[in-house]
Amino acid sequence: MSRVKLLDKEFELSIPEEKLLKAVDQVAEQMNVELADKNPLMVCVLNGSFMFASDLMKRLNFPCEISFVKLSSYAGTGSTGQVKELIGLNENLEGRTVVLLEDIVDTGLTIINTVDQVKQMGPEDVKVATMLFKPDACKRDVKLDYVGMEIPNDFIVGYGLDYDGYGRNLKDIYTVVE
Numbered sequence: 001m002s003r004v005k006l007l008d009k010e011f012e013l014s015i016p017e018e019k020l021l022k023a024v025d026q027v028a029e030q031m032n033v034e035l036a037d038k039n040p041l042m043v044c045v046l047n048g049s050f051m052f053a054s055d056l057m058k059r060l061n062f063p064c065e066i067s068f069v070k071l072s073s074y075a076g077t078g079s080t081g082q083v084k085e086l087i088g089l090n091e092n093l094e095g096r097t098v099v100l101l102e103d104i105v106d107t108g109l110t111i112i113n114t115v116d117q118v119k120q121m122g123p124e125d126v127k128v129a130t131m132l133f134k135p136d137a138c139k140r141d142v143k144l145d146y147v148g149m150e151i152p153n154d155f156i157v158g159y160g161l162d163y164d165g166y167g168r169n170l171k172d173i174y175t176v177v178e
């Protein structure tokens, strides 16, 4: 399938599954070396990260746990802009290494906010793993410990990412056709 239509937009194939899975292999290899003795808690930031988290977890060969969090759609406003509340992280994080699993870091706002909130729960260390990173969109100073691949600043769907709720089930990634 080289093109798909979702709602009112057309998308064309840009990253095939094979390439995505090679990137996941590389992230897993790096984690298998660096996190082997850390007993980390992997934290999947829903919704978009479910597919990356699933593929990644199958490739990890050290003891680890996984938990799932969501960011509330409620948005309070503060001096730093929108702050979304993290829901579902009920584990005791004190002394733990936490690895946040994101599907994409775009502007960087979501991950910065998420890292801040997790840090307030007293973990020993917080690391960030993202399947995709848009360097040209991210103007903030975000520390990314694991990056699957860097991509251009275009709107994409597939491999967990949606357009208005649709397209998350696509195994490849597609880029919007303007």
Ligand SMILES: O=P(O)(O)OC[C@H]1O[C@H](OP(=O)(O)OP(=O)(O)O)[C@H](O)[C@@H]1O
Pocket (backbone or CB within 6 Å): 045, 046, 047, 048, 049, 102, 103, 104, 105, 106, 107, 108, 109, 110, 111, 161, 162
């Ligand atoms: O770097 P940013 O510009 O903040 O964008 C990245 C965020 O956008 C997407 O989440 P979204 O809010 O669309 O929720 P979803 O995962 O439920 O689709 C994605 O899953 C990241 O969490």
Ligand SMILES: Nc1nc2[nH]cnc2c(=O)[nH]1
Pocket (backbone or CB within 6 Å): 104, 106, 107, 154, 155, 156, 157, 161, 162, 163
């Ligand atoms: N579906 C989708 N969600 C995003 N969230 C941040 N960037 C993107 C993107 O390119 N596509």
